[in-house]
Amino acid sequence: MSMSERKTIDLEQGWDFMQKGIMKLKNILEGLPEPQFSSEDYMMLYTSISWLATHNYDHGLECLIPKLITVMHQRMMNKDTYHGYSTYWGKRKVLPSLREKHDEFMLRELVKRWANHKIMVRWLSRFFHYLDRYFIARRSLPPLNEVGLTCFRDLVYKELSGKVRDAVISLIDQEREGEQIDRALLKNVLDIFVEIGMGQMDHYENDFEAAMLKDTSAYYSRKASNWILEDSCPDYMLKAEECLKREKDRVAHYLHSSSEPKLLEKVQHELLSVYANQLLEKEHSGCHALLRDDKVEDLSRMFRLFSKIPRGLDPVSSIFKQHVTAEGMALVKLAEDAASNKKAEKKDIIGLQEQVFVRKVIELHDKYLAYVNECFQNHTLFHKKGGSEKLSDEAIEETLEKVVKLLAYISDKDLFAEFYRKKLARRLLFDKSANDDHERSILTKLKQQCGGQFTSKMEGMVTDLTLAKENQTSFEEYLSNNPNADPGIDLTVTVLTTGFWPSYKSFDLNLPAEMVRCVEVFKEFYQTKTKHRKLTWIYSLGTCNISGKFEPKTMELIVTTYQASALLLFNSSDRLSYSEIMTQLNLSDDDVIRLLHSLSCAKYKILNKEPSTKTISSTDYFEFNAKFTDKMRRIKIPLPPVDEKKKVIEDVDKDRRYAIDASIVRIMKSRKVLNYQQLVMECVEQLGRMFKELKCLYILPPYPVPSDDFVSMPVC
Structure with a gap:
């Protein structure tokens, strides 16, 4: 029957015609012998539906939609009729075929039925495209494709999703136990949970994922409770890392x-977070043991695992700190024991012990710095504070504020001030200060905390450096305007005010001829600035850059003025004895030993020594080492440091005597006559802010004073 032969078509007759096409589609999907749709078949169905829709608009459209939905329902339910319309679909309907299967067989049937349903919905959407495009769109109704998926969700998915979820989780657990499963099948099943949401993930998350995550937690909780008792820390971590790798593989x-x-997150929590302390503190295999036994690979794995859990690195870094501190303190204890050993009375023996201690400390630092870089990926938690992370200006200010507040808890503030002044002097003179603004900032805070007298010398030091830079600029201008005053080498002089700076040793070093001209030129310049000040040269603080012409190559050496003076002696002599060097330089034994040791026995052997021992003796001879070389073209040769702690304490004790004397005078000038005990109490009150320990011998006369006697101020 051609559509052109009739102007109208009865709805019931038209629907019967369309059902034949739908039956053909059903047979194809069921795998029954049925030829595929030809283009003529497709066009006939599409045209028939369009004809019905346009020529029965008032009644036909309202009926076609329910009929179409009925077809989809009948496809899934075990029913053969709907409102009297016969729609035989065969004995195997979707729900009955799924209800009779279980586990993996049910999953395979579900995947097959879902694929067929999507195909049927896609074809029906094509047949009814006219309705979808005009009628449904104008009525703001859901598209037919969405209606088809909703039918499957309401009639099949809602009933079976729980069974499907349990079957999938069961297969996942089987795979975790080492069994082979059909991963492609699970992928297809889980795609249903995603697709049924039609763009939303709520069905996947609520109907599957939540239960899967809960099962995962329970599974690994059981495993961890056994492994933590049976396995060593390295073996446990190997298992944990493998589990995490396999779970990522499942996702993929x-x-x-x-x-x-x-x-x-679930796996990490159950395997690592829950048992972190127990695992890290295992007696024979935990973090301490791994550090002790240099288990670099295991420590690297520990960092990788614990860096993934919240604050997981905190206990690792804490144990690392404890271990390094313990090893460091063990070295200190050995050094203390050696220093107190009565057999080690000679200076050269004690010096050797100190060298060994320093070398051991450096080796310890290098060893654990390598751990930080290689095992712990240079993470800031494994560095000392401020050593590996650059703080912002605000953070630095906050830190300085806290440091100054801690000063309130220090009893001997004057001792702190002297040590701080020594350190500040080195930073300023050797350009080691990280930031001049921060130096001024902390001085301001110290001044607010302890008063102007506390920081007056230190503030003077900072001011001196500013004036010294201006003075150097004037010196350079002087040299440019007076060609005859050229010193022959680049010269920088820092002029300091004596009262502000710590006291330094000042020997009359016999300068080499090359340096004498420099001193004379600067003196001439300084006399043009002022005639009322005397310059005292502190050669111990000077540095020189000299050119060493060695046979392999010429190298630049950065040395102290003392070292430079010693090396320049070898320009005119091939071989010099200890006593000759000491005489020509006019230095003390201690200074000569230090500088010759740095040049012949330390890392850089610029001089060859006879005999070839590691200590300096007054009978030694020295020659220039023409064969010396290094991979660098510019090297710094440091002098061994001098422990100035004892001298600082002695200087502070002297200052305290003067402070006590001044306090007594102030008190007695105001009181005239005072009980001795009261005098002591008032001295303590005046000076207690700077130091607590008042040695009474400073305020006692040369004879005993009873506590109830009075002290009187003589009339001048």
């Missing part, structure tokens, strides 16, 4: 990508 093969962070 069949779970949705959004599950990965949630899944790994």
Whole structure:
């Protein structure tokens, strides 16, 4: 019957015609012998539906939609009629075929039925495209494709999703136990949970993922409770790392990508977070043992695992700190024991012990710095504070504020001030200060905390450096305007005010001829600035850059003025004895030993020594080492440091005597006559802010004074 032969078509007759096409589609999907749709078949169905829709607009459209939905329902339910319309679909309907299967067989049937249903919905949407495009769109109704998926969700998915979820989780657990499963099948099943949401993930998350994550936690909780008792820390970590790797692999093969962070978090929590302390503190295999036994690979694995859990590195870094501190303190204890050993009375023996201690400390630092870089990926938690991370200006200010507040708890503030002044002097003179603004900032805070007298010398030091730079600029201008005053070498002189700076040793070093001209030129310049000040040269603080012409290559050496003076002696002599060097330089034994040791026995052997021992003796001879070389073209040769702690304490004790004397005078000038005990109490009150320990011998006369006697101020 051609559509052109009739102007109208009865709805019931038209529907019967369309059902034949739908039956053909059903047979194809069921695998029954049925030829595929030809283009003529497709066009006939499409045209028939369009004809019905346009020529029965008032009644036909309202009826076609329910009929179409009925077809989809009948496809899934075990029913053969709907409102009297016969729609035979065969004996195997979707729900009955799924209800009779279980486990993996049910999953395979579900995947097959879902694929067929999507095909049927897609074809029906094509047949009814006219309705979908005009009628449904104008009525703001859901598209037919969405209606088809909703039918499957309401009639099949809602009934079976729980069974499907349990079957999938069971297969996942089987795979975790080492069994082979069909990963492609799980991928197809889980795609149903995603697709049924039609753009939303709520069905996947609520109907599958939540239960899967709960099962994952329970599974690994059981495993961890056994492993933590049976396995060593390295073996446990190997298992944990392998589990995490396999879970990531599952996500890649069949779970949705959004599950990965949630899944790994569950595994990390059960395997690592719950048993972190127990694992790290295992007696014979925990973190302490791994550090003790240099288990670099295991420590690297520990960092990788615990860096992934919240604050997981805190206990690792804490144990690392304890271990390094313990090893460092063990070295200190050995050094203390050696220093107190009565057999080690000679200076050269004690010096050797100190060298060994320093070398051991450096080796310890290098060893654990390598751990920080290689095992712990240079993470800031494993560095000392401020050593590996650059703080912002605000953070530095906050830190300085806290440091100054701690000063309130220090009893001997004057001792702190002297040590701080020594350190500040070295930073300023050798350009080691990280930031001049921060130096001024902390001085301001110290002044607010302890008063102007506390920081007056230190503030003077900072001011001196500013004036010294201006003075150097004037000196350079002087040289440019007076060609005859050229010193022959680049010269920088820092002029300091004596009262502000710590006291330094000043020997009359016999300068080499090359340096004498420099001193004379600067003196001439300084006399043009002022005639009322005397310059005292502190050669111990000077540095020189000299050119060493060695046979392999010429190198630049950065040395102290003392070292430079010693090396320049070898320009005119091939071989010099200890006594000759000492005489020509006019230095003390201690200074000569230090500088010759740095040049012949330390890292850089610029001089060859006879005999070839590691200590300096007054009978030694020295020659220039023409064969010396190094991979660098510019090297710094340091002098061994001098422990100035004892001298600082002695200087502070002297200052305290003067402070006590001044306090007594102030008190007695105001009181005239005072009980001795009261005098002591008032002295303590005046000076207690700077130091607590008042040695009474400073305020006692040369004879005993009873506590109830009075002290009187003589009339001048």
